[in-house]
Amino acid sequence: MVTRQSAPLGAPNWIDLTTSDLERAQQFYGAVFGWTYETGGPEYGGYVTASVDGNVVAGLMSNDPQWNAPDAWTTYLHTADADATVASAIAAGGGNCGGVMDIPEKGRMAMMTDPAGVFYGIWQLAGHEGFAVFNEAGAPVYHQLTTRDYAGGLDFYRTVYGWSTEVVSDTDEFRYSTANFDGEALVGVMDGSVYLPEGVPGDWAVFFGADDVDKTIELIVANGGSVVRAAEDTPYGRLAAVADPTGAGFNLSSLQD
Structure with a gap:
């Protein structure tokens, strides 16, 4: 199995699914990829972490109807400084959706759009190293x-x-x-x-x-x-x-x- 400590800077280092049916999504991806799950406490809003053979691979969370967005996977890019990256992205014509968020004992994140309006995220490591396995089935x-x-x-x-x-x-x-x-x-x-x-x-x-x-x-x-x-x-x-x-x-x- 190909594991790693963290992704290179600028490369994808995390993915998560926003879904309108969290229970069904867990059943589906468990059946298809063999994923197992751990659900975070109230401080993490019930965020679910999926693993392959004990290695963290993705996240899942409920889609809030107020977001008025379809269910979708989001790719996050590795940054060493989320605030500086947000500033740089805005200066280059991109956008930021809601500022930078601290995730206790995990890292810092922000939701972004590029100049064409494509949605993605950024993730700054601080305890959560992103997906730990890649180039494997289900990863x-x-x-x-x-x-x-x-x-x-x-x-x-x-x-x-x-x-x-x-x-x-x-x-x-x-x-x-x-x-x-x-x-x-x-x-x-x-x-x-x-x-x-x-x-x-x-x-x-x-x-x-x-x-x-x-x-x-x-x-x-x-x-x-x-x-x-x-x-x-x-x-x-x-x-x-x-x-x-x-x-x-x-x-x-x-x-x-």
Whole structure:
């Protein structure tokens, strides 16, 4: 199992699910990925932490109807100083939703938008090191930003988070770059301007590892989820886009050697 102390600065270091049915979500992801759970006390608002084989991998929390937001996964980027990152992001054209929040004995966080309006979070470590396992079944293996403003998005994340990016393809049909950390591509950035629905600014998506993508899809459907994009073989492994029972989307990826 691939474990780590913490993610590189600027890279994704935590994910959590906002869901309108917390109990059903736990049942679903437990059945699909084998997750086990621990629920925080009142000081953490009942926040649920999911683990794979005892290693922390994700969080789950209830979706407040007052937020008027769909159920969704959120990707958090590692920062050493949440306040400074918020200031830098705002100066670069991004936004901050509600300031910086202290999570007792865990860290500091803020919810952000980039200049194109794509929602994401930042996490500053202070006891909670983020997801401790990756590139394993049921754990994150990759993250992707799909955006209407491809060039502007790359400039923003390079400026604020220090990304080192590499162009993979630069055609009208497929425009894509990766953000590399210590020589490893942990994030992809896709130009979604051609195919994103009207009014949708883009999104951050998480890819979970699967020993067998097709069998995992069968589990997803059997437990009330759905297939958004059928499994297909690609140069980067066998991939699929799916959704949980309340519509929160995520991706599957076969595990690479």
